[in-house]
Amino acid sequence: MSGSIEEFHSKKAGDGYYERLEAELKKLNAELHAFNNITLLNTGGYPFSAKDNLCVEGVETTASSRILKGYVPPFNATAVERLLKRKFTFIGKTNMDEFGFGTFGLNSDEPARNPFNREYVTGGSSSGAAVATSVMKYHVALAVSTGGSISAPSSFCGVVGFTPTYGLVSRYGLLDYGNSLDKIGIISRSASDTANVFDLIRGPDDKDSTSVSEAPKKEKAKKNLFVIKELLKGETQSYFERFCDKLRGLGYAIGEVSVPDIEKAVQAYYIISMAEASTNLAKYTGFKYGYKNSGFEKGYNEFFTEARSNFGVEAKRRIVLGTFVRSSSVRSKYYDKAMKVRALLTSRLSKTLEKGNIIIPAMPILTPKIEEARQMDSVSVYKMDISTIPPNLCGLPHVCFPYDYAGGMPIGAQIIGSHFSDNGVLEFVQEWEKTFKYKFKYDVGAL
Amino acid sequence: MEEREFDRLVAICRLKLSAKEREDIRKDIDDIISYFDEVSKVDTGREKEAYHPVEMQEKLREDKVVPFGNVQGLLSNTKTYRFYVVGPKV
Incomplete structure (x- = not known):
């Protein structure tokens, strides 16, 4: 172990540390809403949290x-179980957009607040995981990404968000959003902490048939980087270009590539994810998972319909659209076509990744205020995912990390590698961290 | 999407929308579907559907019955009667 995990253990948290940590977190949480619940299951280890769509035995799990x-x-999700077995200390479940449906972290009854400025969004859907990481000195968060739910909040909250190659981390115990897209990843304050935790949670699992037995490649940071020119636009462009100049000064060669149809990744992603979500949400029937409907004398359909009134409006929108794109009359036009677009873009991105890694802005805009984000229509919100969706749609490993600050708010970039190049992209960020110091407004739990 | 088709879709989904939810979803559904229509402009040639982003052969495990360690915890999320989960009439 290295980084803050090693530092934490070398400093030896004394008597009462976890009680003080819990009390401080509860006080701050009343303002920032990073956690849906704060529950210490054990003590003595490095603190970790789990997004509220990861099952933890005995702890309420609601996916907001x-x-x-x-x-x-x-039961425990496999990733949670593996950290508990290594004596990490579980501290609570983090806030999120309902079932992961959101870009800004606002689809929750009590949205998390950005610790840099509470008037601004946190990003979503792993909103609470990013906020908890930003405020805690010693902590890692288990988070989940389907189309950018780790990168977006990491960018807006100024932390390091890692999304591994699809299948490297078991999805057992995750409340599914889109089975072919969901990845359990890590949000932390440094790439070295992330690499350490990744080594503990990855690996095949008999309980998840989509977990892969292949190990990530052992590799160093690649010096050849490529910017996708179709993704270089918007408010963050000028900041990102200055960042590229800094990288050139550090010895990186940065080229520009065109990836035709890359913007269509957004439509393909939303079609596939909504189709998968609309079937996954059918399991919440109102009598098996916590929410106890009364009126068992009713017919099944009436009972089921009543239970589903408890979904939020974005979940209902995605059920309607997901059901629509799976309809037999339009399935080939939308769903089948979207999966062909995924194959095409995976092939095109992989060709570039044979020559080096891809580096792009994480978000096309600077952090918006909550009220600004609330006024955006659905299509405008979906378009905000233009940079986070391509690696997610194609199952490519990527890390979002802070590279600059504008008006006191962090800005993030994403480094993307080929399948199983997880170590290489984490190494790149570790190299970056030698030259750039991240800023945090809080250090809860410092020793 | 016409009103009738929208209502039919909502009924198939087994959803009951409040007036506000109906207005929210109805107002941008056409924009979203028009946006989705743009995937048809992509020339995917002879590409086959990618059902998963990482295509590889994986071994499936043999089915075997193993005891679940926390049956009481499992049932605590339901209403039960003589060890059966109570549900609505079918």
Whole structure:
């Protein structure tokens, strides 16, 4: 172990450390809403949290949805289980957009607040995971990304968000959003902490048939980088270009490539993810997972419909659209076509990745205020995912990390590698961290 | 999308929308579907559907029955009667 995990253990948290940590977190959480619940299951280890769509035995798990209010899983997600076995200390479940449906972290009854400025969004859907990491000195968060839910909040909250190659981390115990897209990843304050935790949670799992047995390649940071020119636009462009100049000064060669149709990744992603979400949400019938409907004398359809009124409006929108794109009359036009677009873009991105890694801005805009984000229509919100969706759609490993600050708010970039190049992209960020110091407004739990 | 088709879709989804939810979803559904229509402009040639982003052969495990360690925890999320989960009429 290296980084802050090693530092934490060398400093030896004394008597009462975890009680003080819990009390401080509860006080701050009343303002920032990073956690849906703060529950210390054990003490003595490095603190970690889990996004509220990861099952933790005996701890309420709701995915920030009213339909799961009161659901207490009888088992641990594999990633959680593996950290508990290595004596990490579980501290709580983090806030999120309901079932992961959101770019800004606002689709929750009590949205998390950005620790840099509470009037600004946190990003989503792993909003609470990014906020908890930004405020805590010693902590790693287990988060989940489907289309950018780790990169977006990491960018807006100024922390390091890692999304591994699809299949490297078991999805067992994750409340599914889109099965072919969901990845469990890590949000932390440094790439070295992330690399250490990744080594503990990755690996095949008999309980998840999509977990892969292949290990990530052992590799160093690649010196050849490519910017996708179609993704270089918007408010963050000038900041990103200055960042590229800094990288050139550090010895990196940066080229520009064109990836035709890359913008269509957004439509393909939303079609596939909504189709998968609309079937996954059908399991919440109102009598098996916590939320206890009364009126068992009703017919099944009436009962089921009543239970589903507890979904939020974005979940309902995605059920309607996901059901629509799977309809037999339009399935080939939308769903089948979207999966062909995924194959095409995976092939095109992989060709560039044979020559080096890809580096792009994480978000096309600077952090918006909450009220600005609330006024955006659905299509405008979906378009904000233009940079985070391509690596997610194609299952490519990527890390979002801070590279600058504008008006006191952090700005993030993403480094993307080929399948199983997880170590290489983490190494790149570790190299970057030798020259750039991240800023944080809080250090809760400092020793 | 016409009103009738929208209503039919909502009914198939087994959803009951409040007036506000209906207005929210109805107002931008056409924009979203028009946006989705743009995937048809992509020339995907002879590409096959990628059902998963990482295509590889994986071994499937043999099915075997193993005891679940926390049956009481499992049932605590439901209403039960004589060890059966109670549900609505089918």
